Amino acid sequence: METGDQKLGAEYALIERIARAAQSIAPPSMEAGLVVGIGDDSAVLRVGQRHLLWTADMLIEGVHFRLDWTDAYALGWKSLAVNLSDIAAMGGTPLASLLMLSLPPERTGEWLDEFIRGFLECARAYSTALIGGDTNRAASAEGPTVIDVSVLGVIEGLPVRxxxxxxxxxxxxxxxxxxxxxxxxxxxxxxxxxxxxxxxxxxxxxxxxxxxxxxxxxxxxxxxxxxxxxxxxxxxxxxxxxxxxxxxxxxxxxxxxxxxxxxxxxxxxxxxxxxxxxxxxxxxxxxxxxxxxxxxxxxxxxxxxxxxxxxxxxxxxxxxxxxxxxxxxxxxxxxxx
Structure with a gap:
């Protein structure tokens, strides 16, 4: 008979393993402000009278998307939208995002402009500022393209878990x-x-x-x-x-x-x-x-x-x-x- 964790699959078991390791090093100051940690749609931190939501998602070429299927604009939109969905799941409001990209040189020109246009259209539609990030060259000229987005949100009262x-x-x-x-x-x-x-x-x-x-x-x-x-x-x-x-x-x-x-x-x-x-x-x-x-x-x-x-x-x-x-x-x- 399968256990509950086995039914949930290998990805769940991996996340649980990371969560157990992370608990062993959390400083007391973090524990005092941490409302929801690893394992839900967003982490939740209590800062004064407010609760901050923090989530991240990574999209990898060949795993989550194919560039022969999708255009750069749509990919930019989706990269932010999937993170905003995690904020929605907690009943929160997004504030700001960070965008991290690993790109082959051929995707740093017009392709990147269209990607950013799609990302910012989504950001504008859902009132989410792009405030920073990081860029790196991909491992080879063939890629893969890697997109990593983190979103910070806020909630008045307690989140739905x-x-x-x-x-x-x-x-x-x-x-x-x-x-x-x-x-x-x-x-x-x-x-x-x-x-x-x-x-x-x-x-x-x-x-x-x-x-x-x-x-x-x-x-x-x-x-x-x-x-x-x-x-x-x-x-x-x-x-x-x-x-x-x-x-x-x-x-x-x-x-x-x-x-x-x-x-x-x-x-x-x-x-x-x-x-x-x-x-x-x-x-x-x-x-x-x-x-x-x-x-x-x-x-x-x-x-x-x-x-x-x-x-x-x-x-x-x-x-x-x-x-x-x-x-x-x-x-x-x-x-x-």
Whole structure:
């Protein structure tokens, strides 16, 4: 039988190992101000009466992106957007960013100008200053290009964490699922016919307004969906020490994912569950609060919110079909290791 850590995968185990090592050297002054450390969407530091959020993400050519697929502008936008999604998951507001680049010489001219234009367009859209960073030459003329971004945010009050879920909470998700994966599948099949799918894949929109609204109105637990709903739900239930029951018929499948599944014969619900880079928000809230959120979130933020299941006392994650039958949910999603 797999342990919880084994189900979460090698990447989770690696992060846990680093976290244990880091705890052994944390100075007392840091421990006093550290509210959330390694393992959540953002670190949280208490500074006076405020809480600062600090997150970072690295994008590596050949692992996270291909330059024969994406243009520099879209890559610049996405490099910042994925970090802002972590701030959204805590219910915070971004303040500033640092940008670190490792580039081959051929990408220091027009390509870099377009990358920075995309990065700054995203920064402008979400009121995030670019205040510094670092640049280095890539290991060879062929690359790889490496993009490392760090974002600092702020929150009034306490952040929403992954560990706050309780049995009986409703599971809700913003927006729709599977669109970015549909874009990826199109690209893998040399098909650029679905511009909506490609847009979803290349230029995610972090749910910052939604994250603040959901935090302020009673979400118990929240995280962003970067690795796919099935995989990320496992992280939330593990942190909250409970299980989940997912309602298959209520999963909000993206229109581009539905088109892809009609063409290929794939199951839309399973396709959406195993997607990645949705950058929607998954949250848990008590039933009465959840019902209010379902009504108010679309009006206040313009983004739909869908009830997709429940947290349970069991440690299992189960998928309920239209007839009420329950089957274990096979966890499939993105992992680096």
């Amino acid at each position: 992954r560990q706050g879920g309780r049995p009986g909470d409703w599971l809700l998700v913003t927006g729709s699922l599977g669109g970015p994966r549909a874009g990826l599948m199109r690209l893998l099949n040399h098909d650029r016919s679905d511009t909506e799918a490609l847009q979803a894949h290349f230029m995610p929109c972090p749910r910052l307004h939604e994250g603040k609204f959901l935090r302020q109105h009673g979400a118990h637990a929240m995280m962003d969906l970067s690795d796919g709903l099935a995989s990320d739900l496992l992280k939330l239930t593990h942190a909250s020490q409970c299980g989940a029951q997912v309602l298959r018929a209520q999963l909000p499948v993206h229109a581009a994912a539905l088109r892809w599944c009609r063409e290929t014969g794939e199951d839309p619900a399973l396709f959406a569950l195993a997607g990645g880079e949705d950058y929607e928000l998954l949250l848990a809230a008590p039933p009465q609060i959840a019902q209010t959120l379902l009504e108010e979130c679309p009006h206040q933020t313009g983004t739909p919110l869908t009830h997709i299941g429940y947290l349970t006392e069991s440690e299992e994650i189960l998928l309920q079909d239209e007839l009420g039958n329950l089957t274990p949910l096979f966890v499939e999603g993105w992992s680096h290791f």
